Amino acid sequence: MERRVRVRFAPSPTGPLHIGGVRTALYNYLFARRHGGDMILRIEDTDSQRFVPGAEDYINEALAWLGIGIDEGVREGGNYGPYKQSERRDIYREHVQMLLDAGKAYYAFDTPEELEAKRKELPNFQYDAHTRTSMRNSLTLPADEVKALIDAGEKYVVRFKIEPDRNVEVNDLIRGKVTINSSILDDKVLYKRADDLPTYHLANIVDDHLMEVTHVIRGEEWLPSAPLHVLLYEAFGWTDTMPQFVHLPLLLKPDGAGKGKLSKRDGDKLGFPVFPLEWHDPESGAVSMGYRERGYLPQAVVNFLALLGWNSGEEQEIMSMDELIAKFSFEHCSKSGAKFDYKKGAWFNHEYLLREDDAKLAQLFKPVLEANGVKPEDFGDEFITRTVSLVKGRVSFVSELWDQGKFFYVAPTAYAEKDIKKRWNAEMPAIMEELVAVLEGIADFTSKPSEEIVLAWIAAKGYHLGNVMNAFRLTVVGECKGPHMFDITELIGKEETIARIRRGIAEIKPIA
RNA sequence: GGCCCAUUCGUCUAUCGGUUAGGACGCAAGAUUUUCAUUCUUGAAAGAGCAGUUCGAUUCUGCUAUGGGCUACCA
Numbered sequence: 170m171e172r173r174v175r176v177r178f179a180p181s182p183t184g185p186l187h188i189g190g191v192r193t194a195l196y197n198y199l200f201a202r203r204h205g206g207d208m209i210l211r212i213e214d215t216d217s218q219r220f221v222p223g224a225e226d227y228i229n230e231a232l233a234w235l236g237i238g239i240d241e242g243v244r245e246g247g248n249y250g251p252y253k254q255s256e257r258r259d260i261y262r263e264h265v266q267m268l269l270d271a272g273k274a275y276y277a278f279d280t281p282e283e284l285e286a287k288r289k290e291l292p293n294f295q296y297d298a299h300t301r302t303s304m305r306n307s308l309t310l311p312a313d314e315v316k317a318l319i320d321a322g323e324k325y326v327v328r329f330k331i332e333p334d335r336n337v338e339v340n341d342l343i344r345g346k347v348t349i350n351s352s353i354l355d356d357k358v359l360y361k362r363a364d365d366l367p368t369y370h371l372a373n374i375v376d377d378h379l380m381e382v383t384h385v386i387r388g389e390e391w392l393p394s395a396p397l398h399v400l401l402y403e404a405f406g407w408t409d410t411m412p413q414f415v416h417l418p419l420l421l422k423p424d425g426a427g428k429g430k431l432s433k434r435d436g437d438k439l440g441f442p443v444f445p446l447e448w449h450d451p452e453s454g455a456v457s458m459g460y461r462e463r464g465y466l467p468q469a470v471v472n473f474l475a476l477l478g479w480n481s482g483e484e485q486e487i488m489s490m491d492e493l494i495a496k497f498s499f500e501h502c503s504k505s506g507a508k509f510d511y512k513k514g515a516w517f518n519h520e521y522l523l524r525e526d527d528a529k530l531a532q533l534f535k536p537v538l539e540a541n542g543v544k545p546e547d548f549g550d551e552f553i554t555r556t557v558s559l560v561k562g563r564v565s566f567v568s569e570l571w572d573q574g575k576f577f578y579v580a581p582t583a584y585a586e587k588d589i590k591k592r593w594n595a596e597m598p599a600i601m602e603e604l605v606a607v608l609e610g611i612a613d614f615t616s617k618p619s620e621e622i623v624l625a626w627i628a629a630k631g632y633h634l635g636n637v638m639n640a641f642r643l644t645v646v647g648e649c650k651g652p653h654m655f656d657i658t659e660l661i662g663k664e665e666t667i668a669r670i671r672r673g674i675a676e677i678k679p680i681a
Numbered sequence: 682g683g684c685c686c687a688u689u690c691g692u693c694u695a696u697c698g699g700u701u702a703g704g705a706c707g708c709a710a711g712a713u714u715u716u717c718a719u720u721c722u723u724g725a726a727a728g729a730g731c732a733g734u735u736c737g738a739u740u741c742u743g744c745u746a747u748g749g750g751c752u753a754c755c756a
Contacts, residue, residue: 175742179756180756181756183755183756195739214756215755215756216755217754218754218755219755221754277754279754280754281753281754284753284754292682293682293683295683324754325754326754327752329714330745341686344686344687346736347685347686348685349684349685353683353684353752354752355752355753356682357753358753358754360754361754362754363754364754366754368753368754368755368756369755370756373756388750389686389687389749389750389751390750390751390756391750391751391756392685392686392750392751393685393750393752394685394751394752396685416686418686418687418749419749419750421748422747423692424691424692426732428748428749429748429749430749430750431711447684476693476694476705477693478693480693480694480695482695483695484705485704485706486704486705486706493696500755501695503693503694504686504687504688505686505687505688505748505749506686506687506748506749506750507692507693507694508692508693509692510692510693510706510707512692512706512707513692513693513705513706513707514706515706516705516706516707517706535728539685559754560718562718562719562720563717563718563719564718573717573718580718588716592716626706627715633715634715635715635716636715637715638715638716639715639716641715642715642716642717643716646717648716648717649715649716649717650716650717650718651716651717651718652718653715654715654716668742
């Protein structure tokens, strides 16, 4: 029987969603959509110690911003809830009891301190078939004593009784068969009496089974515990509906950031975000930058992330979400970790900026204008949109629009020294005076007609075109760069153009 | 330390035994431009090493090296 594809993204609300987690969510989403299946968002808040307020909202907001749609979850509801693990305690308790009754799990009373001491004493200590006989658990203690301890409210844990020396096979859709000997697995804690919560392993298996998940798509860091999960499916007798496993290669630090997995600190070090949205840590008050606040377009982030560990097999790299969905498959996922190439991320954003509607970009640009002391309402949407269209080809981010086009909004306050050296000599003030006179005589100040008149004047006088035009540019822009000169003057207007030339004449002094 | 996974240009990757090993980012050069940027063209740049299988290995196997992950009453 073909089961309906059901996948889940199961983050832990212990902080802001990491960009690696975002990619995992994205691949889940792409796969679900590709096969017309369901995408579940499950909140795995079984670690009461590390719970961070606000993290769950952050996850929802981030996924929504990126366009990663959720079919079932805490907010969306669904027929398999609750979707928050802390609300599923009864379910876990019941399933732990099933394992206990079947003799596949046991109570362990060793305190964290005792275990700590054990590990100090034996460097390679592992709670398993060899050592459990010498620990304080329901396998070694008399039944009545076990009962007494439990009744007395002792803070026990329930451990999974792993049979030693069994070769456990995991069939991974990216890596193929992975075999691990069960002897290297320890008797994992499944349930903690102290907070009445299961650990990841138990909750994960129970929920995936109950939620009828068909494909477990997660990071490679879970590969070593996959055999444990297979063993748990066996213990519950659920092997016939055990999901397919897919372990995604990890996102690694970029060059220059050292070695290992991409971490929070790498972003700060190299100046790129590792979180989708800005995050304000409720404890420390520290702020971590986000892709959204940095001026990335969500589609660009999605496209960039999709290609880190997967490719379509074709040469096209710019792909919409729909195209990604249509082309996604695990056959084209790579096996090895990908260094996080944030420069390529900037390129993707540049490409999406070029394709984005100018009016929409203008809206995104408004906060940047305000941050630079410009009131958008003084200029109007149409004006802003036109400036955006003139400079967007030269930036990767909305924020850079200011640096490339501030002269549309404010007159230069300084003049670039190297351009003065190159383009401003002793004769220039007089020529600029002439230019002012020419400009004053132009009735239609739009780009084309004014250009014709000015060019005709330069030709008639026999002036050097480049020198005059660049001196002109220097007075208006402050340096020799920017879009077509007469597009700029059309936008800022005759009066402002002439005022800037006059100020330039007064303030720019030739440099020997 | 133990176990698992991986290894093609600097980076992301294509290749599913026979290719001048392709593309993209970045980098460099040239062209274009009244400036800068864009754009266009071109260029440099890779199969970790050693064995084996094979008529033939980047592709299959083994070893070594390197990288990564896991080894909690965290996920």
